[in-house]
Amino acid sequence: SQTIHQWPATLVQPVGSPLSLECTVEGTSNPNLYWYRQAAGRGLQLLFYSVGIGQISSEVPQNLSASRPQDRQFILSSKKLLLSDSGFYLCAWNRDIYNEQFFGPGTRLTVL
Amino acid sequence: KNQVEQSPQSLIILEGKNCTLQCNYTVSPFSNLRWYKQDTGRGPVSLTIMTFSENTKSNGRYTATLDADTKQSSLHITASQLSDSASYICVVSAAAGGGNKLTFGTGTQLKVEL
Numbered sequence: 106s107q108t109i110h111q112w113p114a115t116l117v118q119p120v121g122s123p124l125s126l127e128c129t130v131e132g133t134s135n136p137n138l139y140w141y142r143q144a145a146g147r148g149l150q151l152l153f154y155s156v157g158i159g160q161i162s163s164e165v166p167q168n169l170s171a172s173r174p175q176d177r178q179f180i181l182s183s184k185k186l187l188l189s190d191s192g193f194y195l196c197a198w199n200r201d202i203y204n205e206q207f208f209g210p211g212t213r214l215t216v217l
Numbered sequence: 218k219n220q221v222e223q224s225p226q227s228l229i230i231l232e233g234k235n236c237t238l239q240c241n242y243t244v245s246p247f248s249n250l251r252w253y254k255q256d257t258g259r260g261p262v263s264l265t266i267m268t269f270s271e272n273t274k275s276n277g278r279y280t281a282t283l284d285a286d287t288k289q290s291s292l293h294i295t296a297s298q299l300s301d302s303a304s305y306i307c308v309v310s311a312a313a314g315g316g317n318k319l320t321f322g323t324g325t326q327l328k329v330e331l
Contacts, residue, residue, distance in 0.1 A: 146323070147323060148221075148306070148321040148322055148323040148324065149261075149306070149321040150321075151319070193258075195260050195261075197260070205251060205263050205266055206319070207263075208260030208261050208262070209260050210259060210260050211258065211259065211260050213258065
């Protein structure tokens with residue numbers, strides 16, 4: 106069976122500090138990978154998606170970036186966090202871009 | 218612009234009662250519609266998936282309906298339980314080539330009380 110992991114589960118960072126969130130998928134190969142952000146009271150917003158190693162598509166311009174150094178690893182980064190970066194970050198995967206996405210447990214990021 | 222609107226925004230019901238959540242969408246061309254359940258502080262989990270030709274689909278006490286003509290979907294929860302307390306998110310997929318074409322609703326926050 107497939108599982109998706111995210112860490113850390115929670116993170117509190119000062120404004121201007123760097124960020125690195127990691128997502129890994131087990132039990133499958135060549136998954137499509139996605140990063141979402143969910144602000145309080147808002148719907149899920151797609152940030153990045155990747156259909157393969159080194160292939161990153163950005164949906165929303167911002168101070169965040171994503172990388173996929175390995176087939177089942179997806180990393181969300183920032184060089185300098187903003188207050189507006191606070192939110193709940195979810196990683197998801199699927200095999201077909203039109204099929205159901207399976208979500209990770211999420212990372213709660215608070216920027217102070 | 219593709220949009221998904223859900224109502225009500227929040228709902229409180231007593232345990233054992235039924236409830237219906239609504240989803241209206243303007244996504245085109247339509248591919249499929251999913252309902253997710255998201256517990257607080259957790260990732261969403263899929264409840265049902267419906268394509269254009271499916272009018273209803275059940276998953277235990279959850280029954281989703283789809284009217285592709287009016288572009289409306291509903292999620293009916295029967296005999297609610299305390300564990301049903303969560304956010305229910307409607308997600309519509311567009312049949313477009315390349316990349317992720319999902320549009321997410323903002324969710325209905327359901328609270329089931331004793």
